[in-house]
Amino acid sequence: MKIILSAIAISLFVTGCATAAMQTDTGKMLVARLEEDFSSKGPATMERMLNQDEVQKACSAYPLDMPDEQMEALQASQLKTVKYPADGNYLGVWKEGEKIAQNGRGMQSSDQVKGTNGGNCYACHQLAKEEISFGNIGPSLYRYGKLKGDGEAVVKYTWAKIYNSQAFTACSNMPRFGHSEILTEKQIKDVMALLFDKNSPVNQ
Template structure:
């Protein structure tokens, strides 16, 4: 139950429809379109699902039902959306990244379109060992850089994962931060530093 509540509130906060709601079901769809209204930047077009969300909303026993061919096609299509930094500068400031990881702010009807969003990373991941409040929907990222190193393949994979998590797992619960412009390129750089910089608390 906790997972459902957290996932669906993340879905509203980040403007994504992830899988708790089977929006394909006509009754559910009617109920949602007739009960929600646009307020500020939180407009009802958030109920419109893209290819990925539609495929991952077909549930059986609460889990997405997706065949392996469609899954890999969706992952390919998501990977194509990834924009890598033009100046090949992937690493920002881990201190700033920690602030982004901690913040779950943004994209609600009381926010403005140019307000800065947070990444809510701690909602789903352990990161700094000193932070005792974190969710476990996602794997622990503690020692991420220390364990994987920082060669080009790791750096590019990590960027792409943050940019569009569905490029590697079609029905991932992780929001598509770059793809939906939830985070800016600089915020992504700062998160990359949080994960990969040897000085970052993640790697202590």
Template sequence: MSKKMISGRMVVGLVALSMPFAAVVAEEVDYTKMTPEELAEYLIFEAGGFKLDQEVQEGGTARQRMVQDELQKTCSSIDGTRPDMETLLKVSQQARETITYPEDGIKLGDWKRGRDLAWSGYGFRVGHRMDDHENNDVGGNCYNCHQIGTDRTGGTIGPSLVGFGRIRGTSDAIVKYTYDVIYNSHAAFPCTNMPRFGVTNYLDQQSIADIMAYLLDPDSPVNQ
């Protein structure tokens, strides 16, 4: 596969290497006239820019991973505009119905492990090498969107989490709220950009408990 940019156009060529002289079948596409969504669809599904048949760690293929569920379809349909109240309530209800709680109740875990998970983006990557989840913990990648501590720089897409537990306390209501947001963020923030870590089985119950401890435990550096 060969690709090159020409005056705002993408030329995709299939090269027959077995022929004496390479025969190129090219399709010229004016991607400047595409919306971001249309361009993404084209690059992934039509231009062959993504290996859709590769296996993914949760089972199935990369193509299957890209199939949206009902909640995602609802949020995608609003096209970047602010959802109306009916849509917000629908999404929030859908999200709440997916949340499952530990049989022995919600408890805080090990904030030190939670710190490592919050600053790690490891796990479920698609590529030529599969991640080894048996020997390495799957991270929450929290730092990518949030400022968490004062010793490192985090992202600004989401609100700052510095002093999260010190400011909010550790009441049962706050502990449940924190669990819900990590498990399925749309329960509290319909159509948010935050991943749904629990319902997608990206993070297990122990990892959620440990990240919660990092945010809420008074001894955590988050709350110093």
């Protein structure tokens, strides 16, 4: 688990550098170097590193000081990308959700293209109390459902946050799990159950 987490941290770091750096002369040199040394393998492609969408471009242009208006406009456009579950059922099976939260595999050079990915939630969040290995880039989600309840607004917000984190925090570190097709609708339901189910270890 730790080795996988650090591999992902490195690939996130490289991506961050490449995108922010592209704006400057030094950056252009670094990108040229990357193009020389890096070869695409499996799902880890050069294209994925360098091709930025609207939000990524804006976040590179303003790493620290994006004007509020632009930030709000980006968040609103990201919120429009969220697809809510077609059957109106937001919660799957928490036991499957725990496996997805623990699983740090996916989109690395050693993974299959379009293979089944994990969510790697523990890399950034505390969830179940029993798991003592977790990152803290994101807030603790321990007792998430117990503290927030399961009203329609909070359930829909949580779905949208997992589907596209940028809908609420432009330039968030959290992957856009639905939008970037990292997790399937079923997997997001299972992770939602981990957060909301009364029997889930998150809510004990």
